[in-house]
Amino acid sequence: MSAATKAIEAGHIWTFPGGIHxxxxxxxxxxxxxxxxxxxxxxxxxxxxHSGAPGELLVQVGDQVKAGxxxxxxxxxxxLPVHAPTSGTITAIGPGIIxxxxxxxDTVITITAxxxxxxxxxxxxxxxxxxxxxxxxxxxxxxGIAGLGGAGFPTAQKLALQRPLDYLIINxxxxxxxxxADDRLMREHAQTIIDGTEILLHIAGxxxxxxxxxxxxxxxxxxxxxxxxxxxxxxxxVVPVKYxxxxxxxxxxxxxxxxxxxxxxxxxxxxxxxxxxxxFAVAQAVLQGKPLIERVVTVTGENVEKPGNYWVRLGTxxxxxxxxxxxxxxxxxxxxxxxxxMGFTLADxxxxxxxxxxxxxxxxxxxxxxxxxxxxxxxxxxxxxxxPAQLLPQQLQWLAKAKDYDGLDQQNLFDCIECGACAYVCxxxxxxxxxxxxAKAEVRNIARExAKAEVARERFEARQERLERxxQERLERHRKAAEARKKAQAEAVAQGGDxxxxxxxxxxxxxxxxxxxxxxxxxxxxxxxxxx
Amino acid sequence: xxxxxxASPHAHQRRTTQQVMRWVYLALIxxxxxxxxxxxxxxYVQLALALLTAWVAEGLAMRLRGRPVAHAWQDHxxxxxxxxxxxxxxxxxxxxxxxxxxxxxIIVVKHVYGGVGQNLFNPAxxxxxxxxxxxxxxxxxxxIPNELAQLQxxxxxxxxxxxxxxxxxGYNLEQLRMGAxxxxxxxxxxxxxxxxxxxxxxGEALSKPIFDDFAGIGWAWVNIAFLLGGLVLIKxxxxxWHIPGGMLVGLLVPAAxxxxxxxxxxxTPMLHALSGATMLGAFFIATDPVTxxxxxxxxxxxxxxxxxxxxxxxxxxxxxxAVAFAVLLANMTVPVIDKYTQPIAYGHGGRS
Numbered sequence: 001m002s003a004a005t006k007a008i009e010a011g012h013i014w015t016f017p018g019g020i021h022x023x024x025x026x027x028x029x030x031x032x033x034x035x036x037x038x039x040x041x042x043x044x045x046x047x048x049x050h051s052g053a054p055g056e057l058l059v060q061v062g063d064q065v066k067a068g069x070x071x072x073x074x075x076x077x078x079x080l081p082v083h084a085p086t087s088g089t090i091t092a093i094g095p096g097i098i099x100x101x102x103x104x105x106d107t108v109i110t111i112t113a114x115x116x117x118x119x120x121x122x123x124x125x126x127x128x129x130x131x132x133x134x135x136x137x138x139x140x141x142x143x144g145i146a147g148l149g150g151a152g153f154p155t156a157q158k159l160a161l162q163r164p165l166d167y168l169i170i171n172x173x174x175x176x177x178x179x180x181a182d183d184r185l186m187r188e189h190a191q192t193i194i195d196g197t198e199i200l201l202h203i204a205g206x207x208x209x210x211x212x213x214x215x216x217x218x219x220x221x222x223x224x225x226x227x228x229x230x231x232x233x234x235x236x237x238v239v240p241v242k243y244x245x246x247x248x249x250x251x252x253x254x255x256x257x258x259x260x261x262x263x264x265x266x267x268x269x270x271x272x273x274x275x276x277x278x279x280f281a282v283a284q285a286v287l288q289g290k291p292l293i294e295r296v297v298t299v300t301g302e303n304v305e306k307p308g309n310y311w312v313r314l315g316t317x318x319x320x321x322x323x324x325x326x327x328x329x330x331x332x333x334x335x336x337x338x339x340x341x342m343g344f345t346l347a348d349x350x351x352x353x354x355x356x357x358x359x360x361x362x363x364x365x366x367x368x369x370x371x372x373x374x375x376x377x378x379x380x381x382x383x384x385x386x387x388p389a390q391l392l393p394q395q396l397q398w399l400a401k402a403k404d405y406d407g408l409d410q411q412n413l414f415d416c417i418e419c420g421a422c423a424y425v426c427x428x429x430x431x432x433x434x435x436x437x438x439a440k441a442e443v444r445n446i447a448r449e450x451a452k453a454e455v456a457r458e459r460f461e462a463r464q465e466r467l468e469r470x471x472q473e474r475l476e477r478h479r480k481a482a483e484a485r486k487k488a489q490a491e492a493v494a495q496g497g498d499x500x501x502x503x504x505x506x507x508x509x510x511x512x513x514x515x516x517x518x519x520x521x522x523x524x525x526x527x528x529x530x531x532x
Numbered sequence: 533x534x535x536x537x538x539a540s541p542h543a544h545q546r547r548t549t550q551q552v553m554r555w556v557y558l559a560l561i562x563x564x565x566x567x568x569x570x571x572x573x574x575x576y577v578q579l580a581l582a583l584l585t586a587w588v589a590e591g592l593a594m595r596l597r598g599r600p601v602a603h604a605w606q607d608h609x610x611x612x613x614x615x616x617x618x619x620x621x622x623x624x625x626x627x628x629x630x631x632x633x634x635x636x637x638i639i640v641v642k643h644v645y646g647g648v649g650q651n652l653f654n655p656a657x658x659x660x661x662x663x664x665x666x667x668x669x670x671x672x673x674x675x676i677p678n679e680l681a682q683l684q685x686x687x688x689x690x691x692x693x694x695x696x697x698x699x700x701x702g703y704n705l706e707q708l709r710m711g712a713x714x715x716x717x718x719x720x721x722x723x724x725x726x727x728x729x730x731x732x733x734x735g736e737a738l739s740k741p742i743f744d745d746f747a748g749i750g751w752a753w754v755n756i757a758f759l760l761g762g763l764v765l766i767k768x769x770x771x772x773w774h775i776p777g778g779m780l781v782g783l784l785v786p787a788a789x790x791x792x793x794x795x796x797x798x799x800t801p802m803l804h805a806l807s808g809a810t811m812l813g814a815f816f817i818a819t820d821p822v823t824x825x826x827x828x829x830x831x832x833x834x835x836x837x838x839x840x841x842x843x844x845x846x847x848x849x850x851x852x853x854a855v856a857f858a859v860l861l862a863n864m865t866v867p868v869i870d871k872y873t874q875p876i877a878y879g880h881g882g883r884s
Contacts, residue, residue: 420541
């Protein structure tokens with residue numbers, strides 16, 4: 001065992017550069033147990049709630065569905081199914097606003113609940129160790145499980161990568177202020193999370209899992225400490241409170257001292273990471289056959305009367321969720337999906353809760369004052385001090401404003417994890433992350449345009465080549481035809497036929513004779529003239 | 533009902549540029565008080581003139597540039613420039629010195645380059661250097677520390693001196709600067725440098741009354757007061773320790789080595805540390821974020837360079853103190869320092 005591995009085994013916690021300590025404000029929502037939410041009237045289910053392609057539709061308008069019934073099936077290209085969150089009728093399938101910063105519309109299935117909440121029959125699994133790895137992955141995929149931490153990467157796909165693994169990391173850090181969904185889940189369902197972790201270990205073919213929790217969640221830590229004696233494969237790691245410790249790359253650095261290579265994956269350094277919520281969902285899917293139709297959502301902020309955590313069916317409109325929690329909007333209210341650091345604002349509250357929705361935050365303007373006017377950068381470097389990726393945010397900002405894409409590449413724009421620490425500390429209130437997102441989008445656009453141009457160029461060149469080839473072929477054909485003609489003629493002459501050449505020669509001779517005659521006549525005339 | 537759209541992060545640490553600047557000039561207060569104690573009320577007159585000039589110059593420049601004037605007044609950067617320049621010049625210098633220096637610093641050094649955050653050079657130090665090379669006499673005529681002075685200068689005399697060049701009794705600055713021995717009083721670094729150049733030993737040079745205190749009367753205490761303010765800034769995370777640390781190491785290590793090899797002909801490290809503008813430079817001037825390097829490694833290199841340049845100029849250069857020149861020279865190298873001290877980004881082969 002190498003020294004580094006020994007240190008990991010011994011529970012050494014490394015550190016990562018930068019980071020910030022924003023006010024945590026978790027006590028607002030973490031005081032009460034996770035409560036169920038009464039059924040809503042309508043549910044909106046976007047086909048695509050994960051990273052990858054949407055699944056393929058299995059239902060049509062007018063169909064009756066039961067809770068847990070698959071509405072789409074795994075399509076091409078990482079597709080994941082979505083399931084009916086409750087029983088009811090499909091009343092529409094069409095474009096609807098989805099939970100995305102752009103506020104763009106995408107295909108959404110609308111289910112009008114019948115209020116009976118009938119579920120399909122579940123197929124629990126007695127002993128998952130008797131099932132093949134491929135079948136388990138299929139089960140997880142069929143349950144529609146995507147990473148519940150925020151990025152929504154299809155879980156089965158992550159686990160399907162076959163490379164030697166040192167550790168499975170279960171991420172229960174939840175470092176973003178305000179959010180306590182994972183915290184409450186860990187406190188109340190530690191055993192299920194452990195079961196899910198065991199299943200994930202089994203599938204990944206990995207020996208050991210590290211469960212990471214931030215030090216500000218003593219109850220969650222205690223919940224696991226009490227249970228881990230029976231699970232020698234699992235080890236608890238308490239990480240110090242600092243944002244963004246829960247970022248995948250930062251947590252890997254904290255627990256193992258390793259760095260995921262730029263544009264690489266954790267699996268490149270022998271690690272795979274899953275969120276605690278994902279582990280919970282995997283346990284439910286494998287052990288009980290439950291597809292992913294609900295998740296814990298933190299509803300918090302001073303403008304809601306009953307902040308807390310709720311079991312929310314996917315597809316529940318945010319408006320309904322907030323209404324149930326006593327939402328009192330103020331003028332210019334911001335409704336944030338996600339936390340105050342990385343969440344995005346919603347323009348329209350008909351947007352539904354989806355697989356990646358961990359928090360709905362409705363702050364008062366006192367607790368999270370709206371951004372002020374952007375002032376000039378004074379190069380103070382505070383942003384660089386807090387950047388966990390060791391980038392130079394202010395250089396990136398200058399370069400982004402100047403649209404210097406080569407410079408941005410040199411400064412590793414794409415290694416920015418958009419954690420927002422730089423913008424948080426900026427005394428000039430420059431929306432730094434916003435500039436990076438824009439620049440990234442522009443760079444991607446340019447790459448796309450370039451790719452398109454490349455395809456067009458190739459097509460053009462191929463056409464030119466074809467035309468040239470056709471021309472050559474045509475010339476060759478003509479040449480061959482001419483040769484054949486000549487040959488046929490020669491053959492005809494040899495066989496005693498008329499030689500067309502003779503006719504030509506005769507014609508030339510005739511023409512010459514005529515010219516000579518004309519010349520002689522002219523001479524004759526000139527002579528007569530002289531005589532006269 | 534539609535709701536407000538905003539870009540993440542939605543939380544901000546509310547420490548604005550204005551607050552940062554306010555901390556800087558508040559941290560200068562101990563130094564200013566000590567300076568006043570030793571060199572008289574002229575410091576306040578210079579401060580008042582500098583602030584007024586800065587306010588007018590900032591407004592004028594913003595107006596000419598067609599920018600919102602209030603914006604510039606709000607960020608308090610001009611105040612810091614004005615204060616730094618006012619306490620860098622001799623307390624009894626004629627009024628037009630500080631007015632010219634401040635106006636140049638704000639209008640030319642700052643706004644011609646594009647205003648806050650865009651200037652290549654530290655405005656206060658560029659203003660200082662303009663004055664030093666244009667008006668060397670006025671700029672090196674420091675008043676005698678009060679305890680050595682033959683004549684005490686009253687407030688009305690101070691004002692009269694600054695505006696007319698004479699006290700109400702008719703003395704000019706030169707007459708006031710005569711010591712008990714009838715020789716014009718120089719600052720400790722100035723005096724030491726002249727004496728060492730005239731082949732006196734360090735011991736002989738230090739026998740002058742101005743060195744009665746441990747590092748020059750007045751000057752040592754002024755430096756300690758600035759050091760104190762600087763430590764407050766580090767504690768408040770307004771500045772990082774890298775630049776002041778680098779500058780002191782860059783100055784004191786070579787100075788100590790040189791002095792050990794040359795004990796009779798070199799300025800002692802203590803005098804280097806506590807005389808002239810050392811502490812003011814280390815904590816308040818070289819740390820100007822706009823014109824210094826930005827990464828911690830870069831700041832360290834920048835600080836070392838400033839310190840080393842101060843040592844070189846004080847030891848072999850043509851000027852007794854060198855902080856302004858050192859800072860400006862180091863400002864020029866910032867792009868290069870920044871380029872070569874770029875931290876290795878996560879995932880690019882660095883170690884944690």
